[in-house]
Amino acid sequence: DGGITQSPKYLFRKEGQNVTLSCEQNLNHDAMYWYRQDPGQGLRLIYYSQIVNDFQKGDIAEGYSVSREKKESFPLTVTSAQKNPTAFYLCASSPTLAWDTEAFFGQGTRLTVV
Amino acid sequence: GDSVTQMEGPVTLSEEAFLTINCTYTATGYPSLFWYVQYPGEGLQLLLKATKADDKGSNKGFEATYRKETTSFHLEKGSVQVSDSAVYFCALSDRGAGTASKLTFGTGTRLQVTL
Numbered sequence: 001d002g003g004i005t006q007s008p009k010y011l012f013r014k015e016g017q018n019v020t021l022s023c024e025q026n027l028n029h030d031a032m033y034w035y036r037q038d039p040g041q042g043l044r045l046i047y048y049s050q051i052v053n054d055f056q057k058g059d060i061a062e063g064y065s066v067s068r069e070k071k072e073s074f075p076l077t078v079t080s081a082q083k084n085p086t087a088f089y090l091c092a093s094s095p096t097l098a099w100d101t102e103a104f105f106g107q108g109t110r111l112t113v114v
Numbered sequence: 115g116d117s118v119t120q121m122e123g124p125v126t127l128s129e130e131a132f133l134t135i136n137c138t139y140t141a142t143g144y145p146s147l148f149w150y151v152q153y154p155g156e157g158l159q160l161l162l163k164a165t166k167a168d169d170k171g172s173n174k175g176f177e178a179t180y181r182k183e184t185t186s187f188h189l190e191k192g193s194v195q196v197s198d199s200a201v202y203f204c205a206l207s208d209r210g211a212g213t214a215s216k217l218t219f220g221t222g223t224r225l226q227v228t229l
Contacts, residue, residue: 004157033216042118042203042219043158058216090157100146100165100207103217105157 002027006091006106012114013078013085021076021109023091030096032074033103036060037088046089049074078111086113116141120204120220127194127227135189135223137178137204145206147171147180147187148217152201161189161202194227201225 004025013019025032031050035043045058049068063082068074074093078085088110092103121136139145146165150158162171167182176191187204204220 006157035219040221042221043217044219045216048216092158100163102148102160102163103158105150105159107155107157 004091004093004104004106006089006109008109009107011109011111013111014114016080018077018079019111021078021089021091021111023074023076023106025072025074025091025093025104027093027095027104028071029093029104030071031094031101032068033092033094034058034064034066034074034076035090035092037090037108043090046076085111087111116145116206116208116218118204118206118218118220120202120223123201123222123224125223125225127225129196129227129229130193131227133189133191133194133198133225135202135204135225137187137189137220139185139187139204139206141185141206141208143208145208147178148205148207149176149178149187149189150203150205150219152203152222154200158203194225196227196229199225199227 007022033048034046044060047066049055065077090108091106094101094103117140119138148163149161151161152158162173164171164180170179178189201222201224203222205217
């Protein structure tokens with residue numbers, strides 16, 4: 001089945017640690033995205049990528065980093081510079097960045113700082 | 115900038131009741147409009163979309179009409195089921211926003227349907 005796989009589903013991080021969230025898609029989509037979901041705030045865009053080896057900052061990129069070395073993979077690193085990382089993180093992809101294109105979402109990773 | 119405003123939740127309805135979830139938007143260009151649904155513990159799924167004024171998106175008994183004059187995209191369903199319990203997100207993607215089709219989301223409306 002085609003889709004987007006995020007792992008792990010739950011992740012715990014100690015203060016001061018970097019952690020990497022995995023996102024893999026087998027839909028052959030060019031565009032990929034990372035969103036952060038907090039209660040009562042909807043989804044906010046962290047980073048997006050139109051094509052391999054290219055990515056752009058979204059609305060809340062501070063404290064995060066990404067890479068896009070392969071078309072099917074778009075990992076997100078939450079660095080120690082992110083002051084409030086506890087949230088639900090969603091990865092998405094779409095065939096292109098066209099304005100009328102549906103985005104497909106993964107199941108999400110819930111990150112908790114302990 | 116672009117923004118989406120949804121009615122506050124939670125919305126609690128009895129099974130077979132009529133559902134309306136209000137959504138209004140502000141956009142600099144001429145956006146596409148979407149409704150996504152999120153079931154507990156899962157990611158988002160597209161429910162329906164409309165790409166131009168007066169278009170009606172529909173799926174699984176849900177409908178929404180793109181109203182440019184009122185900048186609205188209200189979600190409706192004539193008879194809800196318990197299985198419709200979820201969080202519903204209104205979103206837009208603005209053609210005038212440049213090369214990136216970035217979705218702007220509302221805060222979500224939680225629907226709880228009871229027997």
